[in-house]
Amino acid sequence: MNRTKLTGRTAFRLAAIFAAIITLTNILIFSILYFVISQQLSTHLKAHVDEVRKTLVDVDETGGFDALANMVGRHALVAESDEDIFLLTDKNHAYVSGNIKPMPKFDGWRTIPWRELPLIGEWKARRSSTAVIGAWSNVKGGYLFVGDGNGDIRDAQRLLLKGLSWGIAISLLSAIIGGSILGLNAQKRMRAIEHALNAVSSGQLQERVPRSSASDDIDHVASLINGTLDRLQKLISNLKQVSSDIAHDLRTPISRMRQKLEVVQQATSDLQTYRATVDDALLEIDGIAETFEALLRITEIEAGARRTRFANVDLASLLSNVTDAVTAVAEDRGHSLSASIDSSQPNVVFGDRQLLSQLFINVLENSVEHCQSGARIKVELSRNGDGSEVRISDNGPGIPIEEHEKVFRRLYRLEKSRTTRGSGLGLSLVAAIADLHGAKLSLEDNHPGLVTRISFS
Amino acid sequence: MTAMRILVVEDDAQTAALVGQALRDDGHTVDVVAEGREGLKRGAINAYDVLVVDRMLPGLDGLSIVQSLRTAGVKSAIMLLTSMGAIEDRIEGLEGGGDDYLVKPFALGELVARVNALGRRSTLLNDEVVLWVADLELHRIRREVKRNGQPITLQPREFKMLETLMQSKGQVITKTMFLRDVWDFEFDLKTSIVSTNISRLRDKIDRPGDTPLIHTVRGVGYRIDEPH
Numbered sequence: 001m002n003r004t005k006l007t008g009r010t011a012f013r014l015a016a017i018f019a020a021i022i023t024l025t026n027i028l029i030f031s032i033l034y035f036v037i038s039q040q041l042s043t044h045l046k047a048h049v050d051e052v053r054k055t056l057v058d059v060d061e062t063g064g065f066d067a068l069a070n071m072v073g074r075h076a077l078v079a080e081s082d083e084d085i086f087l088l089t090d091k092n093h094a095y096v097s098g099n100i101k102p103m104p105k106f107d108g109w110r111t112i113p114w115r116e117l118p119l120i121g122e123w124k125a126r127r128s129s130t131a132v133i134g135a136w137s138n139v140k141g142g143y144l145f146v147g148d149g150n151g152d153i154r155d156a157q158r159l160l161l162k163g164l165s166w167g168i169a170i171s172l173l174s175a176i177i178g179g180s181i182l183g184l185n186a187q188k189r190m191r192a193i194e195h196a197l198n199a200v201s202s203g204q205l206q207e208r209v210p211r212s213s214a215s216d217d218i219d220h221v222a223s224l225i226n227g228t229l230d231r232l233q234k235l236i237s238n239l240k241q242v243s244s245d246i247a248h249d250l251r252t253p254i255s256r257m258r259q260k261l262e263v264v265q266q267a268t269s270d271l272q273t274y275r276a277t278v279d280d281a282l283l284e285i286d287g288i289a290e291t292f293e294a295l296l297r298i299t300e301i302e303a304g305a306r307r308t309r310f311a312n313v314d315l316a317s318l319l320s321n322v323t324d325a326v327t328a329v330a331e332d333r334g335h336s337l338s339a340s341i342d343s344s345q346p347n348v349v350f351g352d353r354q355l356l357s358q359l360f361i362n363v364l365e366n367s368v369e370h371c372q373s374g375a376r377i378k379v380e381l382s383r384n385g386d387g388s389e390v391r392i393s394d395n396g397p398g399i400p401i402e403e404h405e406k407v408f409r410r411l412y413r414l415e416k417s418r419t420t421r422g423s424g425l426g427l428s429l430v431a432a433i434a435d436l437h438g439a440k441l442s443l444e445d446n447h448p449g450l451v452t453r454i455s456f457s
Numbered sequence: 458m459t460a461m462r463i464l465v466v467e468d469d470a471q472t473a474a475l476v477g478q479a480l481r482d483d484g485h486t487v488d489v490v491a492e493g494r495e496g497l498k499r500g501a502i503n504a505y506d507v508l509v510v511d512r513m514l515p516g517l518d519g520l521s522i523v524q525s526l527r528t529a530g531v532k533s534a535i536m537l538l539t540s541m542g543a544i545e546d547r548i549e550g551l552e553g554g555g556d557d558y559l560v561k562p563f564a565l566g567e568l569v570a571r572v573n574a575l576g577r578r579s580t581l582l583n584d585e586v587v588l589w590v591a592d593l594e595l596h597r598i599r600r601e602v603k604r605n606g607q608p609i610t611l612q613p614r615e616f617k618m619l620e621t622l623m624q625s626k627g628q629v630i631t632k633t634m635f636l637r638d639v640w641d642f643e644f645d646l647k648t649s650i651v652s653t654n655i656s657r658l659r660d661k662i663d664r665p666g667d668t669p670l671i672h673t674v675r676g677v678g679y680r681i682d683e684p685h
Contacts, residue, residue, distance in 0.1 A: 293645070325640045326650065328614075329653045332653050353641075361642070365648045
């Protein structure tokens with residue numbers, strides 16, 4: 001429940017942040033636009049005022065002060081609609097003509113609000129302007145003030161503001177909608193992950209997180225989760241396989257042992273029979289213990305703790321020793337066992353001497369046991385690139401290619417060797433040891449026979 | 458064979474009784490305790506030849522007992538009994554001062570043979586250059602074997618096996634002891650590597666007409682001894 005709320009909040013927060021960022025960006029852009037356009041309009045207005053001033057000053061130069069006063073008076077009469085302001089004073093700042101009363105002279109441009117302006121008469125229709133922008137200039141007989149209402153600027157600004165506000169509103173809206181869609185989408189995908197994980201934890205191990213075509217973060221997480229689930233499922237199925245195999249492989253010898261003991265208990269047996277049965281029972285118990293021991297050993301090896309005890313191991317001397325141990329048994333079965341060990345270069349691997357011995361012994365013993373009398377078994381050690389390669393081959397019955405992968409599974413035995421002694425753990429142990437040493441283990445067909453290749457890098 | 462004083466520290470009453478009896482039957486004097494601290498106390502006070510200590514004990518675990526005894530300078534040979542699969546346990550046990558370990562479930566014969574081997578470490582014929590059993594002679598430096606003066610050619614592994622047997626004349630050497638001494642293998646094998654090599658050795662040492670010297674101890678191992 002909490003998790004759902006959280007993902008909901010995440011979606012909302014994402015949308016909000018998204019909208020806020022877009023809105024702020026828009027406001028910034030629009031402010032710059034507003035400022036620049038206002039600046040431009042104000043420059044235009046001043047240019048217009050300048051032009052009128054110049055014309056009037058020209059009149060003063062050519063026609064004299066009276067002509068100017070006359071002209072200003074005429075301009076002032078029709079100025080109201082254009083919001084043009086004119087004032088002509090003499091040298092003593094006394095009113096000569098114009099549409100405002102005298103006001104103090106100043107230098108440069110000034111923006112004067114309407115209410116501070118000493119207008120002459122009633123001005124009815126004030127447009128949108130709030131102030132007059134104007135400047136004084138010197139004429140021969142006195143001073144001239146020309147100004148213009150800022151109505152055009154205000155109109156343009158109002159229009160701009162309106163447009164920009166709409167723009168911001170629309171972008172804000174689309175940001176909220178877009179953000180929500182993205183957020184909800186993310187939330188939906190989170191829910192899908194949550195759903196898959198809940199399904200797995202309730203036992204549906206085959207459930208996986210749906211992948212999306214977008215290769216984004218969520219999809220990456222989904223692929224990681226799926227990878228983990230794949231491994232988990234494999235481990236669990238392996239575990240199930242092992243426990244059912246243990247149940248099978250141990251139940252058989254235990255029940256066999258029980259029946260034999262029952263038989264000697266009930267029948268009137270002689271000492272000889274009792275002894276034979278006890279021997280049998282001991283053998284069965286040793287077999288069971290062996291299976292357990294091997295299973296535990298594999299588990300321990302797979303846990304990897306033995307790596308801390310690794311040391312340099314010379315493969316040549318190790319293989320000589322291993323071959324020596326198996327020679328007599330191989331010969332007794334009529335096999336020929338030969339070793340071809342390339343000692344021109346050192347073949348040193350970082351590993352566990354005992355475990356590596358066990359690996360090679362296991363492979364060799366398999367050849368000795370499963371080949372018919374007279375087989376040729378070969379042990380070869382060679383350099384392979386930067387690493388060493390051990391190749392153990394025989395010309396016996398081999399293993400069908402389709403079984404190559406399976407034989408490394410715990411307790412797996414080929415159907416025909418079910419009846420022979422052995423825990424069915426030998427090759428799993430081999431695989432676990434190879435894996436612990438980072439060695440590549442592969443089986444190949446020897447036409448006929450089997451090649452086991454162990455490559456150390 | 459010399460009788461030894463042995464202390465068994467084992468909390469499972471039945472195992473303790475069986476182990477104790479097996480060692481007594483072999484002629485040794487055996488004390489049995491079930492609790493760790495009691496084991497440590499007895500081991501430290503009395504001069505036992507061999508201690509057989511279970512790894513998992515109530516009170517004080519086996520490894521701590523071994524470490525404490527070694528710190529206290531106790532020289533007795535120590536055999537640790539460990540549970541299956543825990544290779545780390547065994548290595549720790551040996552590093553902690555144990556001399557040998559045995560994995561449960563074990564054969565009583567194996568235990569007795571290994572305890573005997575531990576006990577005679579000090580009296581082992583290690584510095585003898587020539588070993589004798591009746592008319593069988595083994596020269597350790599010249600790597601020569603003669604029976605009744607006639608030279609016998611042995612494979613290096615056969616020589617090593619005979620040397621192991623003759624060093625412990627009259628004592629049983631088990632399969633696992635051979636695997637360890639001859640090939641340095643500390644794991645069990647599927648094929649009958651030891652018995653095959655022993656029978657080859659026997660074919661060369663005990664020829665038809667000779668008095669057999671190498672004896673099979675059923676279910677336990679092999680022994681070389683003077684003819685009685």
